[in-house]
Amino acid sequence: MNYIDLRSDSVTQPTQEMRDAMYTAPVGDDVFGDDPTVKNLEKLCAAKVGKEAGLFVASGTMGNQLAVMAHTVRGDEIIVSSGAHLVQHEASAAVLSGVMVKVLECKDDILTAAIIEKACRPSADxxxxxxxxxxxxxxxxxxKVMSLAQMKECYDAAKKHGLPVHLDGARLFNAAVALDTDVKQLTQYCDSVMVCLSKGLCAPVGSVLCGSREFIEKARKNRQLMGGGMRQAGLLAACGIIALDRMVDRLKEDHENAKYMAGRLNKMKGVKVLMDNVDINLVFFKVDRPREFIAALPGRMLEKGIKMAGEEGGLLRFITNNDVSRADVEKVCDVFEAIMKESV
Ligand SMILES: Cc1ncc(COP(=O)(O)O)c(C=O)c1O
Structure with missing residues (x-):
């Protein structure tokens, strides 16, 4: 069966162009600095985000963790909002870098100058x-997407205290497309940035960490320390180059599909979409049904050929991506509506 998969945008299949590029990519041993395709990807990504250098890493998590490790010393505290991936899904900063994580509650999960200011204050003693x-x-x-003004506010507040800013840009290109701006406009307000190639951009594996040359050399050493040196990684980097060159502009289709889907779902009885949060390709919603019904939803959708994640924190979500067409979105909404109606 051909499933419609709305669990994530990381489920996207690499495009034919990526598979072809992989087949012919010149490669070498990247731990020796010999892989031309990895070097090209790192250079291309750094240029796109306006930083001096880049480092190809196995995952977004590894990129974020290398950033924490390179920016901090053991015993430091890192300032981050409570919903961030770094807090919710990466239990590694304390283990790998020996830092404390100051988890901050903020509206829409967006840090403000006042919150950063308060978090930066030295303790009373x-x-x-x-x-x-x-x-x-x-x-x-x-x-949601942070506006340029919000990014600037955080950056200025951090700089006031001499702190570096790391940007988790797993979906940075989605943010830039949503804001109709160049990514460099966003990345001017960070010292380092991690971008994922393997989400909406469809590459099979990998992320790129970018920053100053000195920062990237530190991260490269630490990548090796973590066993993250990859040999003929150009096979994967070749897909990453296509991800950056060819797959960014089409993200708006995913955003349009998400908005369309959000509109249809929100009209259904018993469904409440978080309409203010549909800035990119993520649609979060609640359903006014008993717990057993909600728990059974992924199984019932799967019977109809649709994969969805289970409820988390009271919310369900659908994530549009390159492998989900507008016709698929219509089907998902029809099936979902039928299931909701059956349950009344
Ligand atoms: C915001 C954000 N940051 C980081 C990551 C981690 O990426 P990876 O799954 O490649 O480790 C994800 C993954 O979904 C993410 O959504």
């Missing part, structure tokens, strides 16, 4: 941890 890094996410895991 001066013996508390030193703030070492501010981490922001754009686009956010909650589906």
């Amino acid at each position: 001066g013996l508390g941890p030193r703030a070492g890094l501010v981490c922001v996410e754009n686009a956010l895991s909650n589906g």
Whole structure:
């Protein structure tokens, strides 16, 4: 069966062009610095985000963690909002970098100058941890996009305290497309940025961490320390180059599909979409049904050829991507509506 998969945008299949590029990519041993395709990808990504250098890494998580490790010293505290991927899904900063994570509750999960300011204050006795890094996410895991003004506000507040800013840009290109701006406009407000190639951009594996040359050399050493050196990684980097060159502009289709889907779902009885959060390709919603019904939803959708994630924190979500067409969206909404009606 050909499933419609709305669990994530990481489920996207690499395009034929990526498979072809993989087949012919010149490669070498990247741990020796010999892989021309990896080098090209790193250079291309750094140029796109306006930083000096890039480092190809196995995952977004590895990119974020290498950033924390390179920016901080053990015992530091990193400042981050509570919904961030770094907090919710990466239990690694304390383990790998020996830092404390100052988890902050903020409206829409967006840090403000006032919140950063408060978090940066030295403890009353001066013996508390030193703030070492501010981490922001754009686009956010909650589906929203931080505006340029919000990014600037965080950056200026961090700089006031001499702190670096790391941007988790797993969906940075989605944010730029949603804001109709160049990514560099966003990345001017960070010292380092991690971008995922393997989400909406459809590459099979990998992320790129970008920053100053000095920062990237530190991260490269630490990538090796973590066993993250990859040999003929050009096979994967070849797909990453296509992801960056060819797959960014089409993200708007995913956004349009998400908005369309959100509109249809929100009209259904018993469904409430978080309409203010549909800035990119993520649609979060609640259904007014008993817990057993909600728990059974993924199984019932699967019977109709649709994959969806289970409820998390009271919310369900659909994520549009390159392998989900407008016709698929219509089918998903029809099936979902029928299931909702049956249950009344
Ligand atoms: C905002 C954000 N940051 C980081 C990551 C981690 O990426 P990876 O799954 O490649 O480790 C994800 C993954 O979904 C994410 O959504």
